[in-house]
Amino acid sequence: MSDTLSALLDMTRTLGKPEMEYVIIGEGNTSCRIDEDSFWIKASGQGMHMIAPEGFVAVRFAPILEMLERPPGDLAAQKAVMQAAKVDPSVPVVPSVEVTFHAMLLAEFGAQVIGHTHALAVNRILCSSRAQQFATQRMYPDEVVLCGPQSAFVPYVDPGLPLALAIRDSARRYADEHNEAPKVILLANHGLIVLGQTPTEVLNITAMTVKAAHIFAGACAIGEPVFMSREDIQHIYKRPDEIYRRKQFVQR
Ligand SMILES: [Zn+2]
Numbered sequence: 001m002s003d004t005l006s007a008l009l010d011m012t013r014t015l016g017k018p019e020m021e022y023v024i025i026g027e028g029n030t031s032c033r034i035d036e037d038s039f040w041i042k043a044s045g046q047g048m049h050m051i052a053p054e055g056f057v058a059v060r061f062a063p064i065l066e067m068l069e070r071p072p073g074d075l076a077a078q079k080a081v082m083q084a085a086k087v088d089p090s091v092p093v094v095p096s097v098e099v100t101f102h103a104m105l106l107a108e109f110g111a112q113v114i115g116h117t118h119a120l121a122v123n124r125i126l127c128s129s130r131a132q133q134f135a136t137q138r139m140y141p142d143e144v145v146l147c148g149p150q151s152a153f154v155p156y157v158d159p160g161l162p163l164a165l166a167i168r169d170s171a172r173r174y175a176d177e178h179n180e181a182p183k184v185i186l187l188a189n190h191g192l193i194v195l196g197q198t199p200t201e202v203l204n205i206t207a208m209t210v211k212a213a214h215i216f217a218g219a220c221a222i223g224e225p226v227f228m229s230r231e232d233i234q235h236i237y238k239r240p241d242e243i244y245r246r247k248q249f250v251q252r
Helices: 003-015 061-069 075-084 099-108 120-126 131-136 141-147 161-178 199-222 230-238 240-250
Strands: 029-033 038-042 056-060 113-117 152-154 184-187 191-196
Touching: 003 029, 003 038, 003 056, 003 113, 003 199, 029 099, 038 099, 056 061, 061 075, 061 099, 061 161, 099 113, 099 161, 099 191, 113 199, 120 131, 120 184, 120 191, 120 199, 131 152, 131 184, 131 199, 141 199, 141 230, 141 240, 152 161, 161 184, 191 199, 199 240, 230 240
Parallel strands: 152 184
Antiparallel strands: 029 038, 029 113, 038 056, 113 191, 184 191
């Protein structure tokens, strides 16, 4: 097994640990870049906690990204493209149905590793009227340091290709506004996507997003949450000592 796959396997099993309450059964999916042309992604239907190396499939970027530019007519045609995009067509598994957003985020937004989960604490908020508020506001400095000055937000759309296109729109808007890719993308009525440079960074940002969700829910239960000002957020995000700390969090 390659080092890349081994690191993705460890990260996926950690995200899938039952005590984390990030996913159950076959929920969630993960991916990481192999090289310029291809990436590993969790195969469809695999549980994350006990996943084996055979639960991942190597896929070529080009045919998947082409689907976003010229969407095939129906689901059967999309499945045929996903099957044909496998680096080794003989492996029995097929890529996750969310392969399109993984390919797009790895290719266009500079991520090396992606973790998508349906974390219980986060989904409680994403299934409420406060979902967008949670995405756009920040409550405490370490949330800013790890998760960025805001999260990108995507209203509910059908999983698969329509969702990948909506995520691309939201991530592009975020990148235009902030001059960098989002670290966290929150999907209304669905879950979260974390973009990282290493598996450790994806684990850390996921954990901090879940902690922020617990704090947000608690603050809403007590009264109105008190958010940081945009000025304080920018100050924390750009402070040299916090940038140094953030770099330490990225390391394996
Ligand atoms: Zn999902």
